Amino acid sequence: MTHGTIRAATLKDIIPMIMRQYNCDENHALKLFYESHIGACYSDDETGLYGQSALYIFSLFMEQKMTEQK
Secondary structure (H helix, E strand, O other): OOOHHHHHHHHHHHHHHHHHHOOOOHHHHHHHHHHHHHHHHHHHHHHOOOHHHHHHHHHHHHHHHHHHHO
């Protein structure tokens, strides 16, 4: 499986979690994710983040968002 295929498969689980958390639509959830540092790391093959579970990536995303609010 290619990295892109793995990312797409995992992203289908991450985005609904963001949608539920922020009560937003899919496009807004994608924007929130890909404009975040975690989204950038997820897109970068060098980090290997794409190989982690959706729940783990979501928890990193939420941790980043909580840190930004402080």
